[in-house]
Amino acid sequence: MAVSAPALREALAAIVGGDCLVSDPALLAALAVDGVTPRWAARPGSVEEVSRLLALASAEGLHVIPRGSGSSLDCGMPPARVDLLLDCGRLSAILEHSPEDMVATVQAGLSLAALGAALGRHRQRFPVDPVGGASRSIGGVLATSATGPLRFRHGGGRDLLLGLRFVQADGTSTWGGSKVVKSVTGYDVPKLLVGSFGTLGVIVEATIRLHAMPPASGAWLLSFASHASAAAFVAGVLDSTLQPERMVVLNGPALKAAARPQARAAVAISVGSSAEAVESQGGDLRRLGAGLGATVSAIPDDFWLELGAVLAGPVRLRLAGEPSKLCFWLAEMEHLAGEASVSVSALGEAGSGAVRAALGRAALDGGWLLRAVASLREGLSAEGGYLVVERAPREVKDEVDVWGPISPDSLEIMKRIKRQFDPSGILSPGRFVGGL
Amino acid sequence: MPALTEARKKSLRREMEALLGPGAVLSDPDELMVYESDGLTLFRALADFVVFPLTAEHVAALVRLAQREGLPFVARGAGTGLSGGCLPAEGGLVISLMRMNRVLEVDYDNQLAVVEPGLVNLHLSWAVGARGFYYAPDPSSQQACTIGGNIANNSGGPHTLKYGVTTNHVLGLEVVLPDGEIVWLGGKTRDPQGYDLTGIFVGSEGTFGIATKIVLRILRQPQAVRTVLAVFNEIDQASEAVSAIIARGLIPAAMEMIDQLTIQAVEDAFGCGYPRDAAAALLIEMDGLAAGMDEQAARVIAACRETGAREVRLARDEAERQLLWKGRKSAFGAYGRISPAYLVMDGVIPRTRLPYVLRRVNEIVAGYGLRVGNVFHAGDGNLHPNILYDPRKPGEEQRVVAAGGEILKVCAEVGGSISGEHGIGLEKRDYMPLIFSEADLGCMARVKRAFNPTGLCNPGKIFPSRKGCAEAGFASRPHPIEEAGLAQRF
Numbered sequence: 001m002a003v004s005a006p007a008l009r010e011a012l013a014a015i016v017g018g019d020c021l022v023s024d025p026a027l028l029a030a031l032a033v034d035g036v037t038p039r040w041a042a043r044p045g046s047v048e049e050v051s052r053l054l055a056l057a058s059a060e061g062l063h064v065i066p067r068g069s070g071s072s073l074d075c076g077m078p079p080a081r082v083d084l085l086l087d088c089g090r091l092s093a094i095l096e097h098s099p100e101d102m103v104a105t106v107q108a109g110l111s112l113a114a115l116g117a118a119l120g121r122h123r124q125r126f127p128v129d130p131v132g133g134a135s136r137s138i139g140g141v142l143a144t145s146a147t148g149p150l151r152f153r154h155g156g157g158r159d160l161l162l163g164l165r166f167v168q169a170d171g172t173s174t175w176g177g178s179k180v181v182k183s184v185t186g187y188d189v190p191k192l193l194v195g196s197f198g199t200l201g202v203i204v205e206a207t208i209r210l211h212a213m214p215p216a217s218g219a220w221l222l223s224f225a226s227h228a229s230a231a232a233f234v235a236g237v238l239d240s241t242l243q244p245e246r247m248v249v250l251n252g253p254a255l256k257a258a259a260r261p262q263a264r265a266a267v268a269i270s271v272g273s274s275a276e277a278v279e280s281q282g283g284d285l286r287r288l289g290a291g292l293g294a295t296v297s298a299i300p301d302d303f304w305l306e307l308g309a310v311l312a313g314p315v316r317l318r319l320a321g322e323p324s325k326l327c328f329w330l331a332e333m334e335h336l337a338g339e340a341s342v343s344v345s346a347l348g349e350a351g352s353g354a355v356r357a358a359l360g361r362a363a364l365d366g367g368w369l370l371r372a373v374a375s376l377r378e379g380l381s382a383e384g385g386y387l388v389v390e391r392a393p394r395e396v397k398d399e400v401d402v403w404g405p406i407s408p409d410s411l412e413i414m415k416r417i418k419r420q421f422d423p424s425g426i427l428s429p430g431r432f433v434g435g436l
Numbered sequence: 437m438p439a440l441t442e443a444r445k446k447s448l449r450r451e452m453e454a455l456l457g458p459g460a461v462l463s464d465p466d467e468l469m470v471y472e473s474d475g476l477t478l479f480r481a482l483a484d485f486v487v488f489p490l491t492a493e494h495v496a497a498l499v500r501l502a503q504r505e506g507l508p509f510v511a512r513g514a515g516t517g518l519s520g521g522c523l524p525a526e527g528g529l530v531i532s533l534m535r536m537n538r539v540l541e542v543d544y545d546n547q548l549a550v551v552e553p554g555l556v557n558l559h560l561s562w563a564v565g566a567r568g569f570y571y572a573p574d575p576s577s578q579q580a581c582t583i584g585g586n587i588a589n590n591s592g593g594p595h596t597l598k599y600g601v602t603t604n605h606v607l608g609l610e611v612v613l614p615d616g617e618i619v620w621l622g623g624k625t626r627d628p629q630g631y632d633l634t635g636i637f638v639g640s641e642g643t644f645g646i647a648t649k650i651v652l653r654i655l656r657q658p659q660a661v662r663t664v665l666a667v668f669n670e671i672d673q674a675s676e677a678v679s680a681i682i683a684r685g686l687i688p689a690a691m692e693m694i695d696q697l698t699i700q701a702v703e704d705a706f707g708c709g710y711p712r713d714a715a716a717a718l719l720i721e722m723d724g725l726a727a728g729m730d731e732q733a734a735r736v737i738a739a740c741r742e743t744g745a746r747e748v749r750l751a752r753d754e755a756e757r758q759l760l761w762k763g764r765k766s767a768f769g770a771y772g773r774i775s776p777a778y779l780v781m782d783g784v785i786p787r788t789r790l791p792y793v794l795r796r797v798n799e800i801v802a803g804y805g806l807r808v809g810n811v812f813h814a815g816d817g818n819l820h821p822n823i824l825y826d827p828r829k830p831g832e833e834q835r836v837v838a839a840g841g842e843i844l845k846v847c848a849e850v851g852g853s854i855s856g857e858h859g860i861g862l863e864k865r866d867y868m869p870l871i872f873s874e875a876d877l878g879c880m881a882r883v884k885r886a887f888n889p890t891g892l893c894n895p896g897k898i899f900p901s902r903k904g905c906a907e908a909g910f911a912s913r914p915h916p917i918e919e920a921g922l923a924q925r926f
Contacts, residue, residue, distance in 0.1 A: 099785040101817075123685065145627070156627075158635060159604050174879045175872065180784045182816045183853035184590045184600065184639050185860060185871050186898065187880045191603070191635030195628065212685030238547065241568075241659040243724060273728060280727030320625045324545035352626040353546075384623040406629050407798055409619035413886065414631045420882035433630040 003060060009040065012084070014050045016042045020090070031085055034078035035064055035396065037396045041067075041085040047165065047173055048206045050086065054202065055171030055201040056147040057084055057426050062144035065428050066198040068109060068140025071133065074345070075144060075390050076431035078198055078397050088139050091204060094118055096179075103179060105164065108139025108203045123213045127154035131347065131356075132308020139203040145187060145195030149246035149268075149304060152351050157194055163207035164190035166200075169422040179207045192417065198428040199436050200421045214245070214272030218282045219303065222294040223255075223263035229292045230265040231327035234350045236288050238323075242281050246270040246304065249348040251330055254310040258303070258344050261295075267350070268299060310347050315369060315392050319376065321385035329380070330355055336375060340368045353385070364393065370400055377404050403433035411436075439527060439600075440484055440507075443623040448505065452487055455497050460535075462486040471530050474517040475577075476733060476780070478827075479862050483524035486512075488535045492610060492618050492648035493714050495531060499567050499646070500616035502529050502892060510894040511646040513522050513554060513582030518780050519861025521641045531646060533584050535592065539563045540649065546613060546625060549654050551606040552677040553584025553647050560652070569654045575857070576765060577869045587647050590639030592857035594690035594764075595721075597815040599655070601857070603638040609648035611637065614893035623649055631890060636883060642894040644887035658723035661689075663751040665741035665760050666718040666772050673744035674716035675790035680739040681720070682787065686732060690721040691815030698822075699763075701770035708763030718745075718814065719764050767811040768822075775807075775824035779836045783847035784856040788816040793846055797821045800842045804835040818856035819847070845870060860898045868900050 003011070013021045022041040028167045029037050057064045062083035067073060069089075071293055091107035092114065098104070099122040106115060112126070113134040120127050128141055129148035136146065142164075147156045154160065163177030176189030193200055205338075224230040230249055237247060247269045250258065255266055267289075271281045286296050319329050326348045333355070337344040343360035363369045369392070377387050389402040411434040418436050421427075430436075440448070445463060452461045462468060463485050472480045484507070489495045502509040508528035515522060523567060524530050537554035539903075542564055549571070551560060557578040561570040574593035575581055581591070587609070592601045608622030622634035637644050668674040674693055681688065694702070694717045699710045710717055718740065722732050737748045751757040771778050785793045794810065801808040801823055812820040823839055824831045844854045848870040868877060877899065885895075 001774050017737075048445065070507075098786060098788065100683060100788045102682065103786070146631075147627075155600070155604060158632060159600060172875045172878075175876050176879065178853040180783070180786055180817055180852050180856075182592055182596065182818050182856045184592075184601075184857055185853045185855045185864075186868060186877075187883055188590070188636060188639050189605065189879060189883065191632045192883070194632060194635070196631055200631075212687070215685060235545065239544070239656070240597075241656050241725070271628030273725065274730060274731055275728075277725045280725065320627045320629070322546050322624065323626065354627060380450060385625050386629050407620065408632065409617065410621060410633060413613075413619065413621075416886040417631060417883065420886045421879075429675075435628070 008060060011056055012040055012042055012053065015056065016049050018046050020045065028434055031179045033073050033082055033085070034397060036079050036082050037080040038065070038085040039290050040083065041087055043087045043090050045090045047167065050202055050204055051171040051173050053084065053086060053171060054167050058170045058424060060182060061424060063429055064142070064426050066102065066139070066202045068137030068143070069111065069135050071136050072140060072144045072146070076116065076428070077402060078394060079428070079431055082128065086202060088137060088202070088204070095205065099124060102212070103181065103207060104210055105179065105205060105207040106138055107205055109137050111135050111137055112141065119210060120213070123211045125213055126160065126208050127211050128157050128160060131311055138206055142194050142206060143196060143198055143203055147349065147352070147354065148348065149248050151349060152247050153243065153245040158191055160209045161190050161194060161206060162209055164193055164203060165205035166193055167202045167204055169201065169424065169427050174201070177207065181209055197432045199418060199432045200427065216244070216275040216278045217270060217272040217301070218278045219270035219299045219301070220282065220285060221260060221266050221267065221287040221297050221299045222285070223261065223266040224292065224294055225264055227265050227327045227331040229294070230267055233267055233289055233292050233294065233327065237285070238351060240284070243271070243273070244269050244281070245272045247329060247350040249327060249350055250310065251334060251344065251346045253343055253345040254347055257312070258307060259310045261297070263295070265330070268303065270304070307347065310345050311356055311358045313345070314361055315359040315363050315396070316390040317357045317359065317373070318388045318390050319355040319357070319380060319385065321353045321380050322383050323351055325351055325383065326350060326355060332379065333357055333376065336372045337363070342368060356390070364396065369396060373400055406434050445484060448487065448501070451501065452485065452498065456487060456489060456494055460488040471512065471515070471532070472642045474515045474520060474522050476518050476520050476863055479520035479523055481523045481526050483530040484527045486530040486532055488532050490535050492612060495612045495646050495648055496616045496618050498529060498531055499612055499614065503614070503616060503890060506892070508892050508895050511584065511642050513585030513590070514556070514580045516577040516581040517585060517861065518782065518858040519855070519863040521588065521859050521861030521897055523848070523862060526918055533582065533646070536648065537582070542654070544569065546624065547654055549652050551583055551650050551652060553582060553587070553650060555583045557581050557583055557586060561589045564654050568657050570657050571605070571652060572655050572697070573602045573605055583650055583652070584647055586639070587638050587650060588642045589857065589859040592813070592816070592818065593826060594692055594813060597691055598687050598689045603635060604651065605653045606634055606638050607652040607653060608634055608676060609637055609647045611645045611647050613645045614888040614890065618648070619902065622651070641861060641897055643897060645893060652759055660726040660729045661721060661723045661757070662729055663757040663760055664720045664733060664740070665710070665751070666720065666745040667747040668718070668745055669714065669718045671716040671794055672791045674718050675794065675814070677718055677740045677743040677745065678790060679788055680743050681736055682860040682862065684739055686735060688720050688736065690719070691813070692719040693717070693810065693812055693926055694719065694764060694767065695810040695812035697807060698767050698770070699810045701774050701809065702711050702763050702766055705770040705773050706762060706766050708759050708766070710763050719760055757759070764811065767809070771822055771824060774827070776826045778825065779823045779840055781819065781823065781840055781843055782850060782858040783819050783844055785817045785819065785847055785850050785852035789850045790814065790817065793819065793850060794844045797843055800846070801839050804839045806835060806839060813856070816856065817852065824919045841867065862897060865898055865901050868898070
């Protein structure tokens with residue numbers, strides 16, 4: 001049933017209240033997604049309101065994009081249109097925190113920083129730390145499957161998520177998973193929502209597993225003269241019985257962005273454990289590094305919080321390859337960029353094979369970026385890897401599939417799932433991999 | 437579905453033999469009986485055929501044949517499951533993966549292994565052990581259960597307290613979908629591209645297809661291990677010790693509780709050195725770096741003493757450690773010696789509710805005039821009450837089932853889960869509404885439709901039957917290797 005625009009506006013305002021519906025063109029323009037200005041933006045204050053918004057959107061065929069902090073809204077293909085930007089920012093409560101059970105249930109709009117502050121009082125944390133992501137929302141971090149250095153020890157959001165409440169496209173509020181640390185009761189539906197980029201449902205609450213802050217910690221930067229030496233160090237740590245919390249590889253420009261002494265490549269590594277174990281591991285790591293010619297310096301705790309600058313810039317790539325090839329891909333990217341004087345500031349998550357890189361403006365000149373993406377994708381696909389253009393100007397997105405090719409077989413299953421969850425195609429349509 | 441005629445059966449048997457070779461198709465009722473149940477032995481159902489493929493192409497051809505004939509089919513590993521999850525519907529195909537049991541590839545640089553579904557869990561750790569690696573999820577049936585079955589149930593085990601369950605260790609799967617297509621979900625990269633199909637497949641209890649290759653993470657073995665036995669005069673003290681240890685920020689690799697009935701049964705049978713008069717014992721294992729390990733053990737021991745442990749024993753050597761673990765692992769064989777049958781329960785509660793829930797479990801079971809032994813993963817709050825009974829006594833089975841249902845209700849009431857690692861299968865499908873609303877179950881049904889639109893792939897599992905389950909008697913009897921104290925079920 002098609003309803004006139006004023007009637008729709010009224011219906012939306014009736015759900016969230018006039019104060020929480022943005023319809024002013026200037027304000028909406030500031031909320032544009034890939035240059036597409038939403039018709040409305042709503043800030044629901046409850047799960048019930050999210051349900052009613054989606055039920056209305058479903059009935060009226062409104063295209064909806066969920067928004068957390070907005071930091072990653074530009075990740076994905078440009079939307080054809082945005083009728084309703086569904087801003088989860090008001091859903092920012094900690095609903096339950098049981099320190100003794102090390103479990104918390106929080107609303108999706110809560111920021112990592114606010115969660116961290118509340119948990120810190122109990123010497124606990126949710127160890128998901130996308131770089132520069134302190135202001136990001138839990139819902140957004142889960143929806144984009146964002147990871148950071150602590151993943152080395154604790155896994156990603158998918159590993160720490162116990163239960164999830166989300167609202168389906170038709171407005172049905174749905175719970176999956178559990179509120180305890182272990183459960184195989186029914187399908188693990190929360191896993192599907194993690195990394196689904198707002199295409200399957202709107203995440204409104206998450207029950208997450210917490211970890212204790214380590215009693216002692218230490219962190220070091222090991223600077224190397226070559227990628228090969230850095231790679232050898234990483235391989236040495238992975239093949240040892242040492243248990244770092246974080247291990248990331250930074251290239252020269254990344255070190256500069258992080259205000260660290262210059263080197264060809266460096267490995268930033270932290271350990272968290274008892275004081276005795278921290279000291280012992282620190283010694284082992286320094287010895288391993290020294291054997292490979294590393295210069296070792298201690299780094300302060302806030303080093304990890306300030307890594308955001310490393311990945312700032314108009315273009316950001318994410319490469320997923322074999323963990324053992326991390327430094328290879330880093331070097332390969334530098335090689336391609338060097339030929340065209342494009343700056344590459346890159347950070348690789350050791351052990352996971354994920355490399356994120358911020359490229360300078362020169363990447364946009366003369367079609368270099370498109371050629372580089374094609375070339376890297378070709379190489380990565382040979383080892384089952386892939387490349388995502390996580391951030392780029394709109395004109396680039398008009399030229400390149402930011403997600404890259406995906407196997408038609410698995411895409412077919414994903415399409416079937418999408419059709420089941422969102423039969424009328426209102427949730428972020430066309431923005432995710434393969435046009436999902 | 438009408439039963440297959442004898443003529444049709446013969447013709448299908450010939451067709452499958454032509455595909456798989458001689459000896460790979462069973463259809464004689466005597467042979468089929470071996471496959472009529474899993475570890476939960478009073479659920480029984482006979483298949484028309486049990487077949488033994490060697491390749492993914494075999495599996496795909498069998499699945500296509502089943503779809504063509506409208507026959508239900510179900511994958512089966514070692515049959516050690518405890519929820520009736522791999523039982524055939526009446527008739528149809530049981531596709532045994534036991535001949536697909538190879539380690540196909542080990543990549544130490546990327547810390548992964550590619551295996552076939554019929555590989556026995558422990559055999560993977562053996563295969564990579566010499567190089568200093570292991571596969572972390574360790575269901576207590578790991579000498580017998582298969583990786584494919586672990587995938588179906590998202591299996592846990594004692595050491596999942598620190599290392600996570602199966603899903604945290606699976607990177608990718610080659611799967612034969614219910615329509616017979618062979619596809620890869622995930623792969624060797626750590627991050628899936630698109631939706632996390634691997635994540636949703638793991639724990640889907642064989643209703644989304646049949647995994648034929650599995651990519652698993654392997655971990656470096658820890659430098660050092662310490663194992664502590666703490667003995668308590670009151671079961672609440674043991675529960676409090678569990679919370680006290682976690683509150684100190686320690687995450688032991690495993691933290692297992694064994695109650696008095698179980699201790700006495702184990703001591704009668706095997707003599708593992710647990711004090712018979714203790715109300716409860718905690719078996720706590722720490723692993724990790726050698727440096728700081730003694731301090732960690734000291735903190736665990738102090739927490740146990742502060743909560744009232746009357747004795748705390750640190751295993752002096754590997755032999756003593758093995759003996760303590762034998763006490764834990766032989767519990768099931770021991771039950772078998774003191775009771776003709778027992779129902780193995782599986783539920784999860786918030787760790788802090790252990791004292792309350794254990795009291796309720798004991799009250800509920802006593803109220804039905806029955807006995808219960810508790811041996812479980814206390815650190816995870818994953819209970820395993822085992823209700824002892826005699827199926828020959830009229831009415832006793834029904835009382836066991838009723839008591840089990842009440843225990844599950846208590847788990848749900850305190851915000852827990854009705855299965856931590858055994859799965860829902862047939863056993864608990866009618867209890868699903870304790871945890872999930874109709875909308876939640878409807879969402880799961882949509883996922884199922886995406887993978888399994890005809891519903892022929894392992895029908896009748898997970899979703900409520902709407903018939904109620906009270907009339908169904910179910911129970912477990914010990915397997916011979918359990919009776920010998922060699923393995924246990926959880």
